[in-house]
Amino acid sequence: MNMPGLLDTEAIRKDFPILDRLVHDGKKVVYLDNAATSQKPRQVLDALSDYYERYNSNVHRGVHVLAEEATAAYESARDKIAEFINAPSRDEVIFTKNASESLNLVANMLGFADEPYRVERGTEIVITEMEHHSNIVPWQLLSQRTGAKLKWFGLTDEGRLDLSTIDEVITEKTKVVSFVLVSNILGTVNPVEAIVRRAQEVGALVVVDASQAAPHMPLDVQALQADFVAFTGHKMCGPTGIGVLWGRQELLEDLPPFLGGGEMIETVSMHSSTYAPAPHKFEAGTPPIAQAIGLGAAVDYLASIGMENIAAHEHVITGYALERLASVPDLRIVGPVTAEDRGAAISFTLGDIHPHDVGQVLDEQGIAVRVGHHCARPVCLRYGIPATTRASFYLYSTPSEVDALVEGLEHVQNFFG
Amino acid sequence: MKLDSMYQEVILDHYKHPHGRGLRDGDAEVHHTNPTCGDEITLRVKLNGSTITDVSYEGQGCSISQASASVLNDLLVGKELAEAQKVQELFLELMQSKGKIEPDDAMEEVLEDAVAFAGVSKYPARVKCALLSWMAWKDATAQALADRETETA
Numbered sequence: 001m002n003m004p005g006l007l008d009t010e011a012i013r014k015d016f017p018i019l020d021r022l023v024h025d026g027k028k029v030v031y032l033d034n035a036a037t038s039q040k041p042r043q044v045l046d047a048l049s050d051y052y053e054r055y056n057s058n059v060h061r062g063v064h065v066l067a068e069e070a071t072a073a074y075e076s077a078r079d080k081i082a083e084f085i086n087a088p089s090r091d092e093v094i095f096t097k098n099a100s101e102s103l104n105l106v107a108n109m110l111g112f113a114d115e116p117y118r119v120e121r122g123t124e125i126v127i128t129e130m131e132h133h134s135n136i137v138p139w140q141l142l143s144q145r146t147g148a149k150l151k152w153f154g155l156t157d158e159g160r161l162d163l164s165t166i167d168e169v170i171t172e173k174t175k176v177v178s179f180v181l182v183s184n185i186l187g188t189v190n191p192v193e194a195i196v197r198r199a200q201e202v203g204a205l206v207v208v209d210a211s212q213a214a215p216h217m218p219l220d221v222q223a224l225q226a227d228f229v230a231f232t233g234h235k236m237c238g239p240t241g242i243g244v245l246w247g248r249q250e251l252l253e254d255l256p257p258f259l260g261g262g263e264m265i266e267t268v269s270m271h272s273s274t275y276a277p278a279p280h281k282f283e284a285g286t287p288p289i290a291q292a293i294g295l296g297a298a299v300d301y302l303a304s305i306g307m308e309n310i311a312a313h314e315h316v317i318t319g320y321a322l323e324r325l326a327s328v329p330d331l332r333i334v335g336p337v338t339a340e341d342r343g344a345a346i347s348f349t350l351g352d353i354h355p356h357d358v359g360q361v362l363d364e365q366g367i368a369v370r371v372g373h374h375c376a377r378p379v380c381l382r383y384g385i386p387a388t389t390r391a392s393f394y395l396y397s398t399p400s401e402v403d404a405l406v407e408g409l410e411h412v413q414n415f416f417g
Numbered sequence: 418m419k420l421d422s423m424y425q426e427v428i429l430d431h432y433k434h435p436h437g438r439g440l441r442d443g444d445a446e447v448h449h450t451n452p453t454c455g456d457e458i459t460l461r462v463k464l465n466g467s468t469i470t471d472v473s474y475e476g477q478g479c480s481i482s483q484a485s486a487s488v489l490n491d492l493l494v495g496k497e498l499a500e501a502q503k504v505q506e507l508f509l510e511l512m513q514s515k516g517k518i519e520p521d522d523a524m525e526e527v528l529e530d531a532v533a534f535a536g537v538s539k540y541p542a543r544v545k546c547a548l549l550s551w552m553a554w555k556d557a558t559a560q561a562l563a564d565r566e567t568e569t570a
């Protein structure tokens with residue numbers, strides 16, 4: 001098949017040992033659950049075992065050679081990530097355990113902040129109806145604890161944000177606007193600029209959930225003009241247990257810490273403590289060292305292929321998948337139906353066949369998809385569906401895997417027909 | 418093929434032609450969901466003394482959860498509570514067996530069509546689907562009995 005823009009997946013797939021895995025009596029796994037988590041290349045697996053086999057040690061604490069090497073590798077991972085997202089300073093990169101923790105951290109910073117950042121009664125928080133639960137619940141908690149009002153943007157029938165009332169949703173009372181850059185359920189890429197412009201007009205902080213963006217497209221935090229950007233390592237070829245919160249330096253200096261403990265302090269007495277400068281102020285306790293180093297290796301890997309190239313590849317695959325899926329009888333895409341301003345996660349329903357049953361029959365053919373509400377239940381409610389089946393692609397996905405999915409769906413229809 | 422062990426003909430039949438579906442009069446109503454996948458059921462029980470006169474339900478979910486509710490309706494309506502509880506416990510045991518229980522005649526005597534779910538017990542992700550309506554029934558019955566107690570108290 002000749003599709004300009006595709007990566008050399010034959011070569012890339014050799015880096016991912018798991019893609020050769022056979023399941024269910026010898027069927028090659030067709031992994032289309034990348035929005036849930038990505039597979040890991042050999043380079044990342046090696047970085048993890050290298051750390052544990054050669055220089056495992058706690059960071060920032062020892063004077064011995066292992067501790068120095070571990071600290072250097074951990075901090076060098078921070079440098080790599082800062083460069084990957086074009087952060088003005090490495091000290092703006094906070095390691096967390098995942099995107100959920102990153103978002104909870106921001107919500108708590110703002111809940112305990114002094115003026116002018118403090119979220120409190122009489123102020124407003126704005127999110128959207130297409131958020132992952134990780135970008136809903138922390139704000140609901142903040143709203144319940146402070147009395148601030150939680151508001152959100154609704155969705156259009158086409159699966160995009162309805163910004164027609166933006167001036168009423170984001171107002172002088174808004175303290176923070178938090179939204180997803182690429183939806184994990186609809187695939188929608190959201191118009192950052194319009195939202196940031198309005199937020200800046202009213203002096204609200206902007207938080208971007210880039211969990212589904214960082215793995216798939218160039219991410220430039222300066223171009224976004226956001227104040228905070230959250231993402232998670234395991235969806236971008238890194239290990240689980242590591243996430244990132246990027247924040248603007250002056251904010252990180254002004255805002256209070258959330259978790260207290262070792263590593264985040266300057267001095268401690270029984271009466272009070274002073275804190276280390278950011279990012280350490282926000283990294284209490286022994287961090288996920290191996291995982292940070294693994295994420296460093298992952299961004300090296302992604303950068304070596306090129307995020308522009310990965311985005312182009314996925315754009316082609318997504319376009320092809322949308323076209324092929326459109327030919328499946330009774331299949332309805334939930335989300336934008338063309339590849340414009342769209343990521344590589346495609347949700348759909350298949351007639352009356354419940355997604356659970358779709359997923360089960362696909363699994364039997366070795367095809368791994370995700371079924372359910374994808375931690376974005378309000379989206380399912382909005383479109384009046386209990387759940388969806390979601391296929392999501394990545395840099396190693398091939399057109400023939402799309403074909404396998406389409407054939408698999410025909411099989412599903414025959415089975416329940 | 419392994420799939421056929423999960424999707425027994427009996428299960429697909431109940432799924433396509435559910436028995437007793439729809440909400441009718443009841444003494445208690447509960448709404449249960451399976452948060453990992455979005456299956457939902459609203460279920461009502463109607464008791465006359467210690468006899469179950471109706472279990473009515475409405476919901477959305479996969480073939481396994483829907484068929485299981487239909488089988489439950491078949492099995493429990495008309496039974497005495499004590500007997501129904503035994504059926505429920507046996508079904509729970511079967512579903513938690515991880516495929517290790519091969520239903521025998523004695524079990525089939527009690528569970529009837531519900532023995533078809535034995536294959537589902539091998540799939541941890543689907544066991545919850547099969548149990549959704551049964552847990553809802555247990556909850557609704559407890560509620561109906563508790564309400565009755567407070568009324569007579």
Ligand SMILES: Cc1ncc(COP(=O)(O)O)c(C=O)c1O
Binds near residue numbers: 135183209
């Ligand atoms: C858009 C989005 N936000 C946040 C998250 C949460 O990521 P994690 O579970 O790693 O914290 C996810 C992952 O499921 C996601 O897709």
